[in-house]
Amino acid sequence: MMKNKASIVIIGGGVIGCSAAYNLSKRGLKDIVLVEKKFLASGATGRCGAGIRQQWGTRQNCFLAKKSMEIFENFRDYVDTKIDIELKQKGYLLLAYSDKEVDQFEKNIFIQHEYGIPSRILEPEESLEIVPFLNIEKLKAAAFCPTDGHANPFHVTAAYAEAAKKNGVTILKDTEVLGINKSKGRITGVETSKGLIETEKVLNAAGSWAREIGKMAGLDLPVFSERHEILVTEPVNSILDPMVMSFSYNIYCQQSPHGSFIMGYGPENEGHNHRINSSCNFLENMSKKATWLLPPLKKLRIVRQWAGSYNISPDKQPIVCESEELAGFYMAIGFSGHGFMLSPAIGIYLTDLILKEEPPFDITVDLGRFERRETISEPSVV
Amino acid sequence: MMKEDNIIVCRCEDVTLKDIRELIKRGYTNIEEIKRITRCGMGPCQGKNCGQIILREISMITGIPVEKLTLQRYRPPFGGIKFSEVLGENNDEK
Amino acid sequence: MIETDILVVGGGPAGISAALACGRNNIKTVLIEERDFLGGQLIKQTHRFFGSKEERAGSRGIRIAEDLMNEIKKNKNIDLYLDARALGYYEEEKIFTVLQNGRMLKFSPRKLIIATGAFEKSLSFENNDLPGIYGAGAVQTLMNIYGVKPAERVLMIGSGNIGLIVSYQLIQAGVQVVGVIEAAPEIGGYAVHASKIRRLGVPLYTSHTIKKAIGNEFVTGAEIIELDRNWNEIKGTEKKIDCDCICLSVGLSPLVDILSQSGCEMVYIPELGGEVPVRNENMQTSIDNIYVAGDLAGIEEATAAMLEGELAGLCAANTFINDVKQDERIEKIKNNLEVLRSGPKGSKIRSGLNKLIKGETFFQGGRNTGSEIEAFKKTGIPSGENLRSILPDEKRINETPFALIECFQEIPCDPCVNNCPFGAITEGTDINNLPKIDYSKCTGCGSCISRCPGLAIFLINKNYSENTSTVSMPYEMLPVPQKGEIVDVLDREGKKIVSGKVVKVLKNEKMDKTNVISVEIPKEFFNVARNIRLVK
């Protein structure tokens, strides 16, 4: 049955939409409807590297990431689920190739320690203790946090969604939002491919389609989408503990508990669009990069490549707020390459925002920051 | 009664018919969704064998004809390729 | 980066024909094939082809493959890459990647023709992962390419042409086929193929399915069960069959991975085998520079695949050469395809193509109901009525030897017509019609016997002696009996009726392993005796 009335319509069944749905329902909100045009985690969430990193360079990101990791660590109890999210905490090894980068890492670690994040600087040789086959040529230093890691994005999203359903949330898959109806400056309903849903509140969690959803409500949201490619290998015995990552060499690579290696890098000269096809260029570049850094990978077989969209804001940091132009229009967008890892904390923050309670934490993620020129300058992004 | 747990759907990842039917009943009715949650068909065969069976099961349980279901996606490189082969270094050392 | 005008993927009948169509027109063509030999399914087809003379019907698949391969090798415009596996097509960069000799090759073709064929469907039943359960393709490869006997006692699941032909090939290899199971109420493949294995004593279970495989470490048997009209299992009809191998031949699915990945529009059409690319009459997909041919465009058979291959090749090539002469050939091929598909056995493919090809209806005509008779479709054994309908009158029967054509199902086939030196056999204008003999013209020369791919023609000499008749029949088993040898004579179900003496063995190069054996039997059995078995 199509539900035709809702207290809020959440647009997007990615990890953000599902985390919000779960948290809102847990706090007692009734008649929540989540609308997803394809299936859960079919967008960036299901296409992402699913890394969870606490080694950030701004207080707010350190806080959000640490908070989220605590939830991931206790996911079964926190979300009341039987689903195993396949959390692996074997650390993130961040590689620095210039003195400037080393400097930055040291500054970051200082902040991270304020939040109890157990990171430390390693000499190149020390990093060999963590990844014995790492090519340390040109490496100046590394930063390592043993409690960083990654989890299975499908399982996390499914766990949130199933728990939300248990709390009474209606999840409509294969249902596309086509328009947002307004009257006298207020939202009155959401037009979907399966019919109209009356509501006064909307949460835009449409990932790479966030800008289009904004347009439906007459809003010009400052985000764009950009293709990021990724590939996976056949599963092999566990040989790589941490996620290995470098901002300057531009790579990330991890081995999942299932045994396959997942890796990608940030693209150059990508257009702003919704393209998510794979390229031969990526396959070749990725092969070069990965085997230079981790030579034993040469013998591994790549089994699939794909791509997903980063949704990017002007400061590459998320926008999570209610619109000032249109009351009842909430958004959680622009997560670039870190929406998965922040999703638990963002879900909580959104809940208080929507229930009009005191914000649980003091962070600057509103849309107004761009006008106020208070953008977040996070030094550690892919 | 058929012993559903004795019926293997995906040989690469050892997924049984029972696993698939349970997921469909839990509301996962898109083949891509099922593949991702179970890893069924995520091996080198990319679901050529199990894909058909999954589609048929979805159709049987939901009553939607297969023609109306979303079909699975395939991704390169088919059959897999080693990094060294991409790079043209065919001297498979060691 | 390797530049080429045309890249053809897949070296089966469709791909080879496509490459040749381009190569013959002086267009730079690359043909890639995953295995280390060309021919695809043709290599495994040791049986004779149905179809018309123009498409080389009556020849064995493997011979057709040899000829085509030689032409490919001789053609200077075609670069052949064997042992080369397609990895993917990157539409944005227009790069096609291929793995050969441990290296990734990059091609930049102006047009792509994908002809990757099909793969076998699998079936879910209990214990379906026991060793001893194989696909028919694997069994065929073991026997016909590697010369290995796959098992001792095989149960075949599926009575499509592949299931029937593989059963026959298994028996030729000395394997016992303990039964053929078919879920539908009638035989899937050509009834003449079914008749062949029935004459060898193989039971056929229509409206039956496999419930489970029996065995601990490997297959030792199977449990089968009868199905009602609605395909539901009928409780209490379970039967156990002993076997050491279960061979699955439950249909093929188009191998569409490259197309789907390239972004071609795809649809699911059950009549065509499942997911197929949307295409037009010229075999062009929704992506302008990608063409398709053969089984991946819809499951059919090798004759259609070769025609489609040539069609795709010419249409792709003609975008460069714009030759009117080619347009004529293109129309001719389209016409031949239509004729091939116009009979009752083509009704499935016609209905599939009508769903697939947008715009005006692809097929206007075509007959859906043939004149076949129910029992024959179920059992592969002609009924009394079938047999009466073909016998000449009493006078002619008693005069001189005459041919008897036991072909009761309308299929696109006519080698019998083309091979009678006296023009006694006719089919009219439609290749799907049943053959008819004009007994005033039939001299009893027997040339037609070994040319019929359905092994459906017999020669009767009613008054061989005062008390005996002879029946001359096609025989493809080994060893070949000697003249004078006493053999068991079998009926249409493979049951022994009497002993008989071999009075003639005809065997020559031109007959290509379909020998003709004449056996002497008491007169009363002239219309019953249809096979022989050697007595050790």
Ligand SMILES: Cc1cc2nc3c(=O)[nH]c(=O)nc-3n(C[C@H](O)[C@H](O)[C@H](O)COP(=O)(O)OP(=O)(O)OC[C@H]3O[C@@H](n4cnc5c(N)ncnc54)[C@H](O)[C@@H]3O)c2cc1C
């Ligand atoms: C290659 C890659 C690697 C990444 N690696 C990491 C990483 O290691 N760690 C990390 O934390 N993050 C990573 N990310 C980022 C992360 O994936 C995203 O930030 C996060 O998934 C965003 O979640 P979301 O719910 O906002 O968006 P999505 O997951 O994209 O969900 C949005 C959903 O909205 C639906 N939708 C859109 N329009 C409509 C409409 N009109 N009607 C109905 N539904 C609609 C879409 O179908 C989609 O399912 C990576 C991203 C990519 C692409």
Ligand code: SF4
């Ligand atoms: S026996 Fe000879 S004459 Fe008679 S139909 Fe056959 S080929 Fe023709």
Ligand code: SF4
């Ligand atoms: S009798 Fe003629 S039409 Fe029938 S199978 Fe034989 S050759 Fe074909």
